Amino acid sequence: MADTIRAREQRTGWILIAPALLVLALVYAYPILRSFWLSLFTQNLGTGLEPVFSGLDNYARMFQDGRFWQSIFNTSVFTFSAIILELILGMGIALVLDQSIRGRGLVRTIAIIPWALPTALIALTWAWIFNDQFGVVNDLLLRLGLIDVGINWLGNPTLAMVSAIVADVWKTTSFVAILLLAGLQSISQDLYEAHSIDGATPWQSFRQITLPLLMPQIVIALLFRFAQSFGIFDLIQVMTGGGPGGATEVVSLYVYSSIMRYLDFGYGAALVVVTFLVLILVVAIAALVISRLRTSAGEKL
Amino acid sequence: MTTVQQPVQPQPKAEARETHFSSKRVLLTIAVILVVLFSLAPILWQLLTSFKTNQAISAVPNVYFPRPDQLTWQHYVELFQRRPFLNYMFNSAFVAVTSTLLCLAIGTPAAYALARLRLKGERIILGLILIVTLFPYILLFLGLLEIVRAAGLANNYLALIIPYTAINIPLTVLVMRSFFLQLPRDLEDSAKVDGYNTWQMLTQILLPMTVPALVTTGILAFIFAWNEYIFALTFITRETMKTIPVAVAQLGGATLFEIPYGPIAAATVVGTLPLVLLVLFFQRRIVQGLTSGAVKG
Incomplete structure (x- = not known):
């Protein structure tokens, strides 16, 4: 009797979950597995767009492809600068929003607006702000007397990268702040009071209580931000188009133009596979760190 | 430590605390103003640009406080007269709403199964x-492109609705599962005792209680669908079927050198307005949804 109830429960469970798994298989599993398979073929204009088996040729080619390494370099610069700045700024904003201030609800609401807006449109907003002729950044710098001639932000390789990073930091800092704020609110106020009775300064309290207890949220926020920045597409594509001269071409832009512009499907698939593997590697490392943090927190309790 | 308006305190100890307190207040107020400025300044600049005449837009130095004769509605009028902007709005809304409803319908039962049915x-x-x-959409794009081509779905809303449903299912499962885990189990047990089968129990007893959590998830799903760019860029090429982010990003002038800053600013404002309103009304829910397992940049 108990057995049949359990069996029926299992059957109901699988029926309930099957549609979701099917959709995920179609949109996630199939495309990724398909990319692995396609990456073993050469399929481009040279082969008349017919797939021809070529083993690991695509990967060998990637190894010698300067544009690929450049895109990896650009992606790394973009990702690491952006997430470090977002972590610092996001922490600051979370600490402010955690205080009891008048109109806190409204300030929080305002603070999450950037996160909710479409990245493609934000890219246009920031391209306009950094515009070389009429942009507000140049205007302010000129008024302050810091420069004599307007800077061509998006036309200079280094400055274009800086501009893209600034736009990304503006857009996603609020996401980091939201996650950290939730962590801050779960830390008991008593801990701080006891600590300050012991004579600790606010900075010491921050280092000795807030940071260690917030570590899980910090790692999770970093992980999600890493994954999203590593695959960034819309912001860069709209704001700089990967330019000038490929200076802001990130991996996903290279994947996109390999496939859509050069019709090099096999090579594009190999690029997808490498991006996927890097991502999985970082996720595995982060998962390890999180589980370490959990067990060490468990030991302390 | 000198600060503004200190009430006279009889006890020195209390006075010291008060002083510290109010200098902290001042710093905090400055910090709050900075946070607000940081979050709003770029949008406000775009809003101001969208109402300025072309001469005011291209004035150097920039015009921060335009005179009445430097203001115009023209850029908004142009959007709706010279472009199928209502179409873009409809496309974005239709695709986002449909995929949101679908991901709730598909993801919620799965979340229940994962929360309760061992x-x-x-x-x-x-x-x-x-x-x-965690997967960026670029990983899916090649495989989906093949599916879209093979199934002849190019320039079909389904080419967006299906991927958008899928990208929001993980979020739905995570948020709804954590919701179901918080519900007392007794409720379902007593329903079973009363002779409800699982399906009846789900639709007649649980569903009404899950409405708040469904709204939370739905808002997040809607935002992600409304904002999606790469699939919309690739799978839809017919002008009247484009969604807002793609259509606005592709607004161009008559020549390469003539960039229509005014209409672009106006289009950005129109395209972001629905999301700003969502945030204003549902700030609490968005924060709750994002932190209860639905974590995504």
Whole structure:
């Protein structure tokens, strides 16, 4: 009797979950597995767009492809600068929003607006702000007397990268702040009071209580931000188009133009596979760190 | 430590605390103003640009406080007269609403099963769903492109609705599962005692209680669908079927050198307005949804 109830429960469970798994298989599993398979073929204009088996040729080619390494370099610069700045700024904003201030609800609401807006449109907003002729950044710098001639932000390789990073930091800092704020609110106020009775300064309290207890949220926020920045597409594509001269071409832009512009499907698939593997590697490392943090927190309790 | 307006305190100890307190207040107020400026300044600049005449837009130095004769509605009028902007709005809304409803319909039962029914392999499924939330869309784009071509779905709303449903299912499963885990089990047990089968219990007893959580999830799903760019860029090429982010990003002038800053600013304002309103009304829910397992940049 108990057995049949359990069996029926299992059957109901699988029926309930099957549609979701099917959709995920179609949109996630199939495309990724398909990319692995396609990456073993050469399929481009040279082969008349017919797939021809070529083993690991695509990967060998990637190894010698300067544009690929450049895109990896650009992606790394973009990702690491952006997430470090977002972590610092996001922490600051979370600490402010955690205080009891008048109109806190409204300030929080305002603070999450950037996160909710479409990245493609934000890219246009920031391209306009950094515009070389009429942009507000140049205007302010000129008024302050810091420069004599307007800077061509998006036309200079280094400055274009800086501009893209600034736009990304503006857009996603609020996401980091939201996650950290939730962590801050779960830390008991008593801990701080006891600590300050012991004579600790606010900075010491921050280092000795807030940071260690917030570590899980910090790692999770970093992980999600890493994954999203590593695959960034819309912001860069709209704001700089990967330019000038490929200076802001990130991996996903290279994947996109390999496939859509050069019709090099096999090579594009190999690029997808490498991006996927890097991502999985970082996720595995982060998962390890999180589980370490959990067990060490468990030991302390 | 000198600060503004200190009430006279009889006890020195209390006075010291008060002084510290109010200098902290001042710093905090400055910090709050900075946070607000940081978050709003770029949008406000775009809003101001969208109402300025072309001469005012291209004035150097920039015009921060335009005179009445430097203001115009023209850029908004142009959007709706010279472009199928209502179409873009409709496309974005239709695709986002449909995919949101679908992901709730498909994801909620799955979340229930994962919260309650002790499936074999549920930990593996949950782990996979968690990992999948990290995947950037560029990883899916080649495979989906092939599917869209093979199924003849190019320039069909389904080419967006299906992927958008899928990208929001992990979020739905995670948020709804954590909601179901918080519900007391007794409720379902007593329903079973009363002779409800699982399906009746789900639709007649649980569903009405889950409405708030469904709204939370739905708002997030809607935002992600409304904002999606790469699939919309690739799978839809017919002008009247484009969604807002793609259509606005492709607004161009008559020549390469004539960039229509005014209409672009106006289009940005119109395209972001629905989301700003969502945030204003549902700030609490968005924060709650984002932190209760639905974590995504």
